[in-house]
Amino acid sequence: MSKFASLAGRLMIAGIFLMSAVGNKIPNFSGVAAYMASEGVPAPQLMLAGAIVFLLVGSLSVVTGYRIRAGATLLLIFLALATYYFHDFWTFEGQEQQMQMIQFLKNLALMGTMLFLIGNGAGKASVAPCCTREKTAPRTDVAVAA
Secondary structure, eight states: OHHHHHHHHHHHHHHHHHHHIIIIITTTHHHHHHHHHHTTOSSHHHHHHHHHHHHHHHHHHHHHOTTHHHHHHHHHHHHHHHHHHHOOGGGOOHHHHHHHHHHHHHHHHHHHHHHHHHHHOOOSSOSHHHHOOOOOOOOOSSOOOO
16 A cells, blocks of 8 residues: 555656646647746856756656656755745735745745655565666674574
């Protein structure tokens, strides 16, 4: 059951990032880049291309569990920048401030999720064990009974 839960959780986590890339940013590249420019993002077309790469690579890494710490780091960087540029709730008032605060807090929770993945790895049902050649060193912290 924990293998299924781990895989299902990783799919749910990655879904928002994958859909952001393929459902919005790629098909609406020009419009998204223009919006980014209006929000003060430097070199918006270059940054958008980088964001798409981060979203795709990070999502696939989280789903498969392969190099999940690197993939989660890419998504964490994306989230930090997106949150700073697009969810600055402190610059709004009224209902819009509330909406931006919700988005800010959602991104904060997702950043926490990325930190959790960076700290704990992929869990079960991951391709990581079959695709990496991590060698385990002999344990030196265990006393051998004679």
